[in-house]
Amino acid sequence: MVSRFFEEAMESIYMEGKTPVFNMAEGPIPGEMHLSNGQEPCAVGVIAHLTAGDIVTATHRPHHQAIAKGVDLDKMAAEIFGKKTGLSGGRGGHMHIFDADVNFACSGIIGQGMGPAVGAALSRKMRGEDGVAVAFLGEGAVNQGAFHESLNLASVWKLPVIFVVEDNAWGISVSKKQSTAVEHNAVRAQAYNMPGRFIADNDPIALFDVAGVAIEAARAGHGPTLIEVETYRLAGHFMGDAEDYRPEGEIDGLKAKDPILVMKKRLINDGLLTEDQHTALSDKAKARVDAAITFARESDFPAPEEALEKVFV
Amino acid sequence: MVSRFFEEAMESIYMEGKTPVFNMAEGPIPGEMHLSNGQEPCAVGVIAHLTAGDIVTATHRPHHQAIAKGVDLDKMAAEIFGKKTGLSGGRGGHMHIFDADVNFACSGIIGQGMGPAVGAALSRKMRGEDGVAVAFLGEGAVNQGAFHESLNLASVWKLPVIFVVEDNAWGISVSKKQSTAVEHNAVRAQAYNMPGRFIADNDPIALFDVAGVAIEAARAGHGPTLIEVETYRLAGHFMGDAEDYRPEGEIDGLKAKDPILVMKKRLINDGLLTEDQHTALSDKAKARVDAAITFARESDFPAPEEALEKVFV
């Protein structure tokens, strides 16, 4: 059982780390581009427990979360290319990945996804339907008022919602130390009378276990949990970031801890994966991504006037 | 020493409880009117430690805080009557009491005073000048995002600011239990790595002591403190509130704990005050208030066109 999850997780992790979509900032993909390289464990460790019916609200750095949630990869790539075949016909772009089929939404405003996650959880609770909502956020977003209000509300109403803080130590160029009064955001759970859990070292297995407990508790009606994951931003904040603010050697140190490599090594060491299996998985993932990119490239742009549609339904 | 503070405190407390300004909602004083009857200890217990140079940011329920801070009583009454002689010439009214001479500001928006208190404290720190800022707020306001952001910021920057939560158990008709995930807001200080203190039973002496420590620490550069005071709202949320939402008997129970009466009894029992002294203080306070009301009543209204002035300086 656990090993099956491992493999599912691996597949997603691997795919994300390699997804070439993430490496394009100019030409066919204009605008800001926030890569999630290094942060994949945060997404898969949690989302592996969810079904398509569960809800995820994601951030300005949403690709790993989206892929883990099962957002249609072709349409997502097409959206990022601004194509008519994209998830929202090119209206949203990279920071606005919406897939109603798997209950996935995101936003470019720091902290904006937390309220909607609380609301989706409320909706399920009121209707007596199964469903857990997971709101992802960065450690920088924790200092936004929406965090406080949403965690309090979720706790007062005992809603099935999980808040997952991806702590990559940076909010653009501002370090967590400069921005945050506590060493671990997990302790802030105490202010909302909910469990707060800390996962060290970007560890998807540890996260998987902790998230499993939290999600089960949520489904059982025991209310929300706050999970903080120590993770690594291997790239700049967005494409083109010179990263002068990083202490020397930090990136090299982090690159040595690349979770995709670490995970590969771990699985191979544990005898759960052979080099051949790994290559096969890797090839499969790469092929999937390539297909999505091809789909995106070959799709047409929307007609300009389509901009005027879908303001209201 | 302590007894001198007691007496100063008494004087203010007594005055506030009896201030007839608070009892007028119609006729000469239109608009909302939020009385602070019962909450006087929160203001005096803290502000007794402050000088005119220190900063206070107050709430929609500001009279006790203003009087304790030494806001000019005549001009304050005139402002509440909408007169030209009022603190701001009638532009502000009861929820907008501003007195630059004693560094007092307030606002009608829940939680709005916290940011400015942090900023005033920052200003003093940057200039190397003495000065502590105190932000008052209700327990309902604690669930507003501004609380979270402001406490974090004050702590990260180690600023001389004190946050005082007047917990009267109600935010209009919504009880603290319905709105707040924790039993005591003081525990929320942990989320900001600052001391959190709880004062039970509306006790001005206990508050005085705790506030003294906090303010001294702030002046010494040790950063902010959160203080939660259990207090009682003896009146409705605003004048005219039918208060159907209060459990039966609650108001009678609270009235028996009227801090003005409790304090009087305590001081007399402790031999710090005689009935005669009390009568004298009480008369003096009443006379002061009467004079302010007379001043306000006899003042002229502003010319209507003055509304157009003072948008910019």
Next chain:
Amino acid sequence: MENERKLTIARAMAEATAQEMRRDNSVFVMGEDIGQLGGVYGNTRGLWKEFGPERVRDTPISETAFIGAAVGAAQDGMRPVVELMFVDFFGVCMDAIYNLMAKNIYFSGGKFKVPMVLMTSVGGGYSDGGQHSQCLYGTFAHLPGMKVICPSNAYDAKGMMIEAIRDDSPVVYMYHKGLQGMGWLGTESGATVHTPSEDYTVPFGKAKVVREGGDVTLVGIGMSVHDSLKAAEKLESQGVSAEVVDLRSLVPLDRDTVFNSVAKTGRLIVVDEDYKSFGLTGEIITTIAERDISVLKASPQRVAYPDIPIPFSRPMERFALPNPDKIVAAYNEMN
């Protein structure tokens, strides 16, 4: 007699909401003091008793969280009716309103629906000071993705509430405190009108000619409709026949009705309790001017709130508010 039943706007709003809640389990109400208290402005009175605290939910003072939550619930199949107690408080939660509620339909290419009503009280005139008396019609109408409406009477209030609840797009439902019919607030009696007890809808984007006339068109919304009607009476006694248009909704805006009226009268005065510049009055006047300036026989005028924060003191506030006399004066000064 049933068909002469008069309701206040507050009761009309509550009745509409109750009827929709009975009809559709996905409708629920959320906000500060909308439960047992029945809403500070009475517009949810009775709901808590009938539907209980699960469907009529008092919230903490956390507007960002609960309006954001309403969006999440709406996207998940519910139909929340959410209250922002005073429109003046929009500043603490505008991101959830204009960047989230108003845009997720578009960002999702129409695949997410956001069927929610954000109701909020507007207006002054009772000395509530500069953070509790604003209208902000222009602020909301300027930003795309939300419908923005404001009824001037109980009939419209009920029909527009039902319309709003059934709409799959977000609707900002503004109600003017001075029209609510609350005992403790001065109220405009013209707002309390016959209101059928059965359910019915009043469509958005249709302005209403509430008084016909041939010499000048007065355009308003909410309270300013009543100011305009009173001004029309005064003008009548001067021998001037004024037509009054109640916009009812700002988004969508019924430009045709306004244009047709002005094409007939040749004169236009726009009355607005919101701040004058960069707002409603400019939009309405421009609607005519850009379409065909030749229909205007005189420079169009506006009677609006000056560009100042709202003063507390009664004489100053009265000075700043629009009123019938100012409208009459504006007409008399028209070139």
Next chain:
Amino acid sequence: MENERKLTIARAMAEATAQEMRRDNSVFVMGEDIGQLGGVYGNTRGLWKEFGPERVRDTPISETAFIGAAVGAAQDGMRPVVELMFVDFFGVCMDAIYNLMAKNIYFSGGKFKVPMVLMTSVGGGYSDGGQHSQCLYGTFAHLPGMKVICPSNAYDAKGMMIEAIRDDSPVVYMYHKGLQGMGWLGTESGATVHTPSEDYTVPFGKAKVVREGGDVTLVGIGMSVHDSLKAAEKLESQGVSAEVVDLRSLVPLDRDTVFNSVAKTGRLIVVDEDYKSFGLTGEIITTIAERDISVLKASPQRVAYPDIPIPFSRPMERFALPNPDKIVAAYNEMN
């Protein structure tokens, strides 16, 4: 040669701020990524190095707290220059801006000063999507108590920054990303102009005729000034002489300069990258219409952003943005 020194707007803003910081110890800078990074749009580059992290303060992502703190510091004698990274983020902190920063002078009867500058980036055109590309000129200009400005070139950017820092009232300083002169963003070269190295001020409330002409007046601000200038060139080749007015400040608004220009040309086109309805274009057109409609020889027109959230995809965004061709077409269709 010194007097031919050209700066980008980003450098002009940073230079102005540095000069004021040297002159006046009470000036400091606060915001997200304005320290070592130098501002996402380069407008604080070099300050952190010269003045250190106390006076060039990176903040947590807590706009409500740090903008509120700026108000408190300003009231206490400091002169904060605060950055809201994108104007689109106003929703998380608008209370601190419009209800606090903009109103405390009035609420205190002028006894509190609020000498602060809130600088914020505006504008799209580079596919940053619907939460990172807005202008919102109308949103800010509509609400009383704050000055609202936007330079179209580096000369004005520097002088207006110094003017803003010295002002005792709050100033919202909007700068257009497409004019900043950042290498990684497409930039309008017309914004990079001669900028004196000494300090100087450009007063608010004075629009500037940046091109004289007799047949039509084009009015814009920020980027739309450049669109207008390009349109004027195109019109020239058609034999039409266009006058271009750069508003520079929306609050205070220089209505006279616009009126005088239109009185001369008889034709008016207002160009705006902000949403069309209930905003800038309506205000400018109404300014003329209400004062004297007889100066208009044709129905005034607007070329503005349609009332839709900003789409990501390039062809859709280009379709929605104003551009010189649209302005020329508007002129050609004028009746």
